Amino acid sequence: MANPFVHVELNSTDVEKSKAFYRQLFDWKLEDVPMGNMTYTTIGVGNGTGGGMTKQMMPGAPSAWLSYVQVDDIRAATGKARSLGAHVIQDVTEVSDMGWLSIITDPTGAVLGMWQAKPRS
Numbered sequence: 001m002a003n004p005f006v007h008v009e010l011n012s013t014d015v016e017k018s019k020a021f022y023r024q025l026f027d028w029k030l031e032d033v034p035m036g037n038m039t040y041t042t043i044g045v046g047n048g049t050g051g052g053m054t055k056q057m058m059p060g061a062p063s064a065w066l067s068y069v070q071v072d073d074i075r076a077a078t079g080k081a082r083s084l085g086a087h088v089i090q091d092v093t094e095v096s097d098m099g100w101l102s103i104i105t106d107p108t109g110a111v112l113g114m115w116q117a118k119p120r121s
Contacts, residue, residue, distance in 0.1 A: 006115055007068040008043075008051035011061070015041065015053055018063065022053075035096065068101065068113035077114050078102040 012018040019030055019041060029044035030053070041053040056063060071077040074092050081104045082088055089111065090103035099117040106112060 003069050003071060005049055005067050006070040007113070008049060009066045009068070009113070010051070010053040010063065011056040011058075011066060012053055012063045013056050014063075015039075015055055018053055064111070066103070066111060066113050068115040071114045071116050074100045074102055074114060074116035077116075078104070081106075081114075 010018055010022075022028055022043075023030060026045075031042045031044065033040045033042055038055065043051040043053065045051075078088060078092055085107040086104040088102065088104055090101065092100050092102045094100050097118060099115060101113055101115050103111065103113045
């Protein structure tokens with residue numbers, strides 16, 4: 001499948017409350033990972049697409065789930081989205097040694113993340 005969904009992320013206004021809720025609701029493995037001045041909680045689901053939880057970074061925004069689609073060239077995909085009328089919320093950003101992301105709003109207002117993983121040896 002071209003451009004599959006590869007990651008889902010909860011941007012939460014209260015990460016601890018979210019973790020408590022989802023631990024009880026689903027059989028997910030939640031693991032806190034320090035990332036500089038923040039902590040990112042990975043979501044292990046076994047089979048299927050995993051994800052993570054982080055603090056909502058947009059002031060005043062509610063908690064929301066964000067899906068990421070895999071792309072081969074993050075810069076080209078972000079530029080193409082912009083040329084097709086998307087608003088780029090988060091331009092191409094490197095995520096430590098894992099890859100790059102960008103976040104767009106499509107012309108209807110839907111938010112979507114794009115992800116390019118770094119090559120693994």
